[in-house]
Amino acid sequence: MDIEYSKMAVTETINKTVCYHCGDECLSPPYIIEEKAFCCLGCKSVYEVLSASDLCNYYTYNDHPGANRAKTDARFDYLNEPDIVAELIDYSDDNITIVTFYIPQIHCSSCLWLLEQLHKMNRAIHYSRVDFLKKQLNIRVDHHQMNLQQLVELLYHIGYEPIISLQDIVKKQNAPSKDNLVQKIAVAGFCFGNVMLLSFPEYFGMSGYEQSFKHFFGWLNILFALPVVFYSGWGYFTSAWLNLRQRVLNIDFPLALGIAVLFIRSVVDVLLNNDPGFTDTLCGLVFFLLIGKFVQKKTYYHISFERDYRSFFPVAVNVLYNDIEKPVSLSQLNTGQRIIVRNNEIIPADAILLKGQAVIDFSFVTGEAQPVNKTLGEIIYAGGRQTGEAIELEVVKSVSQSYLTQLWNNEAFTRKNDNRGQTFNEKISKYFTIVLLTIAFSALLCWLPFDYKRGLAAFTAVLIVACPCALALSTPFTMAAALSIFDRNLFYLKNTKVIEQMAGVDTIVMDKTGTITTGESKNIELHANLTALEEQLVYSACANSVHPLSRMVCEYLGPLHKMPATEYSEIAGKGIVATINKHTLAIGNVSFMMTNAVQDIGYTAVHLIIDHQYKGYFAIKHNYRDGLEDVAKLNSSYEMFLLSGDQDREKQQLLRFFKTDENLYFNQSPQSKLDFIEKLQARDHKVMMIGDGLNDSGALKQSDTGIVITDNVNNFSPGSDAILDGRSFNKLPAFLRFSKDAVTVIHISFLISLTYNLIGLSYAVTVNLSPLVAAILMPASTVTIISFTSIATHLFAKKRKLI
Amino acid sequence: MSILYFLIGCSVLLALIFLGAFFWAQRSGQNDDLYTPSMRILLDDEDEDKAKK
Numbered sequence: 001m002d003i004e005y006s007k008m009a010v011t012e013t014i015n016k017t018v019c020y021h022c023g024d025e026c027l028s029p030p031y032i033i034e035e036k037a038f039c040c041l042g043c044k045s046v047y048e049v050l051s052a053s054d055l056c057n058y059y060t061y062n063d064h065p066g067a068n069r070a071k072t073d074a075r076f077d078y079l080n081e082p083d084i085v086a087e088l089i090d091y092s093d094d095n096i097t098i099v100t101f102y103i104p105q106i107h108c109s110s111c112l113w114l115l116e117q118l119h120k121m122n123r124a125i126h127y128s129r130v131d132f133l134k135k136q137l138n139i140r141v142d143h144h145q146m147n148l149q150q151l152v153e154l155l156y157h158i159g160y161e162p163i164i165s166l167q168d169i170v171k172k173q174n175a176p177s178k179d180n181l182v183q184k185i186a187v188a189g190f191c192f193g194n195v196m197l198l199s200f201p202e203y204f205g206m207s208g209y210e211q212s213f214k215h216f217f218g219w220l221n222i223l224f225a226l227p228v229v230f231y232s233g234w235g236y237f238t239s240a241w242l243n244l245r246q247r248v249l250n251i252d253f254p255l256a257l258g259i260a261v262l263f264i265r266s267v268v269d270v271l272l273n274n275d276p277g278f279t280d281t282l283c284g285l286v287f288f289l290l291i292g293k294f295v296q297k298k299t300y301y302h303i304s305f306e307r308d309y310r311s312f313f314p315v316a317v318n319v320l321y322n323d324i325e326k327p328v329s330l331s332q333l334n335t336g337q338r339i340i341v342r343n344n345e346i347i348p349a350d351a352i353l354l355k356g357q358a359v360i361d362f363s364f365v366t367g368e369a370q371p372v373n374k375t376l377g378e379i380i381y382a383g384g385r386q387t388g389e390a391i392e393l394e395v396v397k398s399v400s401q402s403y404l405t406q407l408w409n410n411e412a413f414t415r416k417n418d419n420r421g422q423t424f425n426e427k428i429s430k431y432f433t434i435v436l437l438t439i440a441f442s443a444l445l446c447w448l449p450f451d452y453k454r455g456l457a458a459f460t461a462v463l464i465v466a467c468p469c470a471l472a473l474s475t476p477f478t479m480a481a482a483l484s485i486f487d488r489n490l491f492y493l494k495n496t497k498v499i500e501q502m503a504g505v506d507t508i509v510m511d512k513t514g515t516i517t518t519g520e521s522k523n524i525e526l527h528a529n530l531t532a533l534e535e536q537l538v539y540s541a542c543a544n545s546v547h548p549l550s551r552m553v554c555e556y557l558g559p560l561h562k563m564p565a566t567e568y569s570e571i572a573g574k575g576i577v578a579t580i581n582k583h584t585l586a587i588g589n590v591s592f593m594m595t596n597a598v599q600d601i602g603y604t605a606v607h608l609i610i611d612h613q614y615k616g617y618f619a620i621k622h623n624y625r626d627g628l629e630d631v632a633k634l635n636s637s638y639e640m641f642l643l644s645g646d647q648d649r650e651k652q653q654l655l656r657f658f659k660t661d662e663n664l665y666f667n668q669s670p671q672s673k674l675d676f677i678e679k680l681q682a683r684d685h686k687v688m689m690i691g692d693g694l695n696d697s698g699a700l701k702q703s704d705t706g707i708v709i710t711d712n713v714n715n716f717s718p719g720s721d722a723i724l725d726g727r728s729f730n731k732l733p734a735f736l737r738f739s740k741d742a743v744t745v746i747h748i749s750f751l752i753s754l755t756y757n758l759i760g761l762s763y764a765v766t767v768n769l770s771p772l773v774a775a776i777l778m779p780a781s782t783v784t785i786i787s788f789t790s791i792a793t794h795l796f797a798k799k800r801k802l803i
Numbered sequence: 804m805s806i807l808y809f810l811i812g813c814s815v816l817l818a819l820i821f822l823g824a825f826f827w828a829q830r831s832g833q834n835d836d837l838y839t840p841s842m843r844i845l846l847d848d849e850d851e852d853k854a855k856k
Contacts, residue, residue: 061846112839113846132839182829190822194815213807220811 019043021159023064043068046159050114053121058114065110066159075342076156078316078327079149079164088148088164090138096126097143101155101162104712106135115160122146122154137162165311179235181297185290188232191224192283198224199280203772218270221279229263233286251429251472254436258467259286265460278464281774285469288782296476296496300487303713303723305494312364312383312694313348313399317341320392330399342390349382349395350402356391360384363513364693365404366645366669370549370604383694404694423500424746425475429468436466443765454767461769465760470753470781474746477786481793482742485802490725491735492713498721501705502739505688507680508634509699511673512644512654514692515709516631518623518726524556528608528616536560538608541578541585544568549606550576553587553618575606585610604649621653625709627730632657634733639685643668643676645695674698690732694718734800741796749789756781 017026019039030037031044034051038044046066050058058065078084091098105111111130115137118128124145129138137160141151155162198217206214240256243249259282266277304311316327320338330348333339338354341347347360358374365383374380380393382402399405440462447455479496486493493499510516530538540563542550567579575588586592586609606618634640641663642654648666658664665676677699680687689696689703692710697718700706708720709729717723724732760777763769797803828834 057847109842109846112842116843130839131836132842133836182834183826186822186825186829190818194818198811210804213804216808220815 019064019068020059021047021064021066022068023066024068039068042159046157049121049157055114055117055120058110061110061113062108065108067105075318076149076152077318078329079152080147081316081327081329083332084315084329085148092143095142095144096140097148098138098140099148099151101137101139101152101164102135103137103155103160103162104135105160106130106132106137111160114158118154121158125151164315165313181290181294184232184235185287185294187227188283188287188290191228191232192280192287195221195224195280195283199276199771199775202276203775214276215270215274218274218277221277222267222270225263225266225279225282228283228286229259232290233259236289249430249433251425251432251468254429254433254463254466254468255289255472257463258469261460261463262467265464276771278771278774281464281771281778284775284778284782285467288469288779289472292473292476295480300492303492305720305723312346314346317348333395333399335395335398337395339393339395340390341386341393343386343388345386347380347382347384347386347393348402349399350397351380351382351393351395353378353380354392354394356389358386358391359388361387364695366693366695368513368646423475423497424743424750425471428750429471432468432471436463436468439466439761439765446765447767458765458767461764461767462761464774465764465769465777466757468753468757469778470756470785471750473782474749474753474785474789478742478745478749478789478793481790482738482797485738485793485797486735489731489735489802490713490728491731492723492725494721498705499739499742501686501721502688502736503743505638505686505705505736507639507641507685507687509641509643509677509680509687509689509703511689511691511693511696511699512642512650513646515690515696516625516628516642516657518625518711523619523621523623524552525619525621526556526616527619530608530615534610534615536563537580537583537585537610538587540565540580541568541576541587544578545570545576549604549620550587552620553606556618583611625726625729627732628657630730631732634736635659638736639663641665641676641680643673643699645669645673670695670698674702677702690724692717731802734802738796738800738802741800742793745789745792745796748792749785752788753781753785756784 017030017037018024019026019030020036021038021043024039026037026039030039031041032038033044033047036047038047043066047056050056079088089097089099103115106115112132115130116128118139119125122145124142125139126142127140130136131138137155139151146154152162152164198220201210201217202214236252236256236259239252240250243252262278262282262285266279266282269275269277313330316329317333318325318340319328319333320326320340325340328337333349339348339351353374353376355376358378358380359371360374360380361371362368362381362384363371364385365381371387372384379396381404382399383404397403440459443462444455444459447458476496479499482499483493483496486499535557539554539557539560542553542557543562544565545551563580565578565580568576569578570576571588571592575586575592578585578587587606589605590607592607604620606620608615608617632640635658640658642658643665645668646666648664651661651664651666654664655661668676673696677687677689681702681704687703688705688707689699690707690709691697691700692708696708700708700718700720705722706720707722707724708717709724709726710717711726713723713725728735756777760769760774763773794803
C-alpha cells in the first residue's frame with residue numbers, strides 16, 4: 001500500500017502542489033521555504049523545527065511522512081499539575097522520569113527514526129524508544145531540565161501529539177500477562193522434544209542387552225512428564241474443576257481427564273510393568289493444546305475494545321479563578337466553578353452557558369447530525385464538543401454526577417450480559433463427555449468379568465485415545481485463521497467467540513449518524529443560479545458566522561474577497577440577515593424565509609434571499625457510506641432496523657434502503673435503543689448492533705454482537721465486540737457470510753476429529769492400543785485438523801473475495 | 804554403551820540451559836517487541852550518514 005501511495009503522490013505533483021510534510025494537496029497559496037511547499041503553517045513549523053535540529057533525514061526515508069497540522073490549538077498546561085503528572089508517568093526518582101506515551105501518528109520508518117532521535121533536539125532527553133505495533137514511545141528524561149509539559153510540547157511541535165486520557169490503556173497493555181502461556185509452551189515443547197527422542201528406541205525395537213536402557217528411558221520420560229502435567233497442563237485441571245463446581249461440562253473436563261489418565265497409566269506402566277508408557281502422547285497433547293490456546297489469543301496492540309467515557313473526556317479542564325485560568329483535573333472539578341471550553345474541546349460536566357456563542361456538536365453523544373446552538377443560561381450536557389469560539393460555563397454537576405456519566409453507570413449499561421449464545425464447542429463438548437464416559441465404562445464392564453487388568457487397560461485406553469485434542473484445536477485454528485482474514489480487511493474482532501456470534505445473527509440494527517453516514521465530509525450542493533457578485537455577497541455574509549452550516553457555505557464558495565457588512569445580525573438556530581454593499585441578504589432555514597416560494601425539501605438546506613428575491617438553496621446531504629446499497633440488500637435474509645438519535649429529516653432518502661417505515665426509528669435516546677434491542681431479543685432474535693457513538697454504547701452491550709464503525713481506529717470508540725474501519729463497510733455482507741463459513745469449517749473438522757476418535761476407539765476397546773499407535777494417531781489427527789482448518793478457511797475467504 | 808547415560812545427561816543439561824536462556828529472555832522483556840527492531844535495522848546510523856556528506 002505504501003508503494004501505491006507514493007506512486008499516487010508522484011503523479012499528483014505533476015499538476016498539483018503537494019505539501020512536503022504531510023502530502024496533502026495545498027489548497028490555499030502554499031508556504032514556501034527552501035523550495036519546499038507546505039500546505040499550512042503547522043506543517044511548515046514542523047519542518048523548521050526539524051531542519052533547525054538537523055533532522056531532515058526524516059523526509060528522506062519516506063515521502064511526506066508527516067500528518068496534516070492545520071489545527072494548531074492544543075494546550076498542555078494541565079501537565080504542570082503534580083496530580084495529573086503522577087498518574088501519567090511510569091517511574092520517577094531524583095533525577096530521571098520515565099514515561100510512555102501512546103502516539104497514534106506513528107506509522108512509518110520516518111516516525112521511528114525521528115522519535116528515536118529526540119535526544120538531539122533536547123539534551124534533557126536521555127533515551128527514547130518506539131514500540132511500533134503498540135504505537136508507543138518510551139522516554140527517559142531528566143526532569144530538572146525538562147518537565148512533562150515541555151516534553152509533550154516538543155512532541156507536539158514535531159507533529160507527534162500523544163493521546164493523554166484518564167483511562168490509561170497504555171499502562172494496561174504494558175502489564176505483563178498473568179497466564180505465562182509462552183513459558184508453558186516452552187516447557188511443554190522442551191519436554192515433548194526430549195520425550196520423543198527417548199521414546200524412539202522403544203518404537204524401533206531394542207535388543208536384549210539394551211533392556212537396561214528401556215528402564216532408564218522410561219524413568220526419564222516420567223521425569224519430563226512431571227512439569228508438563230503440573231506446570232504446563234495444570235490450567236486444564238483448575239478450569240475443569242471450576243466448571244464442574246458450576247455444574248458445567250466443558251471441553252476442559254475430558255482434556256483434564258485425558259491428561260490425568262495418560263500420566264497415571266504411564267507411571268504405572270513404567271514403574272510396575274516395565275512398559276514404555278504414553279508419555280510422548282501426553283507431552284504432545286499438552287503442547288498442541290497450548291499452541292491452540294496461543295493462536296486463539298490475538299492481540300491488537302493499537303486497538304482497545306474496553307474504552308469508556310473516561311477516554312473520551314479530556315484529562316483536565318481550564319477553570320477560572322479570579323479571571324485567571326488554571327488547569328484542574330476532572331476529578332477535582334466542583335459545581336459552581338467556571339470553566340473555559342475552546343474550539344474542539346469537550347464539555348466535561350453539565351454546565352450553564354455564561355459567555356460566548358455555543359455551537360455544540362452532540363453527534364457522538366446523541367446522534368444528532370447538526371451542531372446545536374445554545375443560548376446564554378441554558379444547561380449544556382457533558383460530552384458535547386464546542387465548535388467555534390471559546391465559551392465560559394458554570395459547572396452545575398460534577399463529572400461523576402453528569403448526565404453522560406450517569407447514563408454510563410446506569411444498571412442497564414453495566415449489566416453483565418450472559419445471554420450470548422454458547423459456542424459450538426461448548427454445546428458439543430457436553431454430549432461428547434457423556435458419550436466418552438459411557439464408552440469407557442462399558443468397555444470396563446465388558447472386560448471386568450474376564451480380566452480386570454484388561455478391563456482397566458481398555459478403560460484407560462478409551463479415555464486416552466478419545467481425548468478431544470483435535471476437537472479442542474479445531475475451533476482455535478479455524479477462528480485464528482478467520483480472525484487474521486478479518487484483520488486484513490480492516491475488521492478487528494475482540495476475540496474468536498465473536499465470529500460464532502456473528503454467524504448466529506438474524507437481525508441487524510444500525511445507527512444513523514456516523515454509522516451509515518460518514519462523520520465529517522458532508523455534501524453541499526448549490527441549487528441556485530448565482531452571479532459572481534451574489535456569490536461574493538453570500539460569502540461575505542456567511543464569513544461572519546461561526547455556525548457550521550455558514551462555514552460549509554464559505555468553504556463551498558471558496559476563498560473570495562470578503563466585503564464588509566454594514567448591517568449584520570444572526571438569529572440563533574434560524575439564520576443570518578445582513579446588508580452588504582447596499583444589498584440585503586437573508587440566509588437561513590425554511591422557517592426563517594417566511595415566503596411561500598420556499599418549500600421544505602426534506603433535508604437540511606440553507607435558503608437564500610437576496611434583495612427580497614428567493615434565489616434558491618444550498619442542500620446539505622449526508623454522505624452515506626460506500627456500499628450502503630450492498631449492506632441494505634441483506635434485508636432479504638436479515639431483519640434490518642435503523643435507530644437514529646436524529647430527527648426524521650432524511651426519512652425519504654433512507655426508505656430506499658430499508659423496507660418500510662416500520663424499520664426506521666427516529667429520535668431514539670440511548671436508553672430506548674437499548675430497550676429496542678432487548679425487545680427483539682425477547683422475541684428470540686439474535687441481534688447485531690452496528691453503531692459508532694456513546695449513544696449506542698448501551699445497545700452495543702446489550703446486543704449479541706456489537707460492532708463499532710469508525711473512520712480512525714485510534715479514535716475513541718465505545719466498548720464493543722468488534723471494530724470495523726469505515727472503509728470496509730461495504731464488505732459487511734461478505735463478513736457475515738464468511739463467519740457462517742467459518743462455523744461450517746468447524747463442523748466439518750469436528751467430523752474429521754470424530755473419525756480419528758472412532759479409529760482410536762476400535763483399538764482401545766479391544767485392548768490393542770499400544771503407545772506407538774497412540775503416538776501416531778494423536779499428532780496425525782492434530783496435523784490433519786490444523787491443515788484442514790487453515791486451508792478451508794482460506795478457500796472460503798477467497799470465495800468471499802476477502803483475500 | 805554405558806557412554807549413552809553420560810551423553811543423554813549432557814544433552815538434557817544442554818537443553819535445560821537453552822530453556823533457561825529462553826525464560827531469561829522472556830522475563831527481561833526481550834520478546835516484548837518483535838517488530839520494531841526489524842525496522843530499526845534498516846535506518847542508517849548517524850556516523851555513516853555524516854561520512855556520506
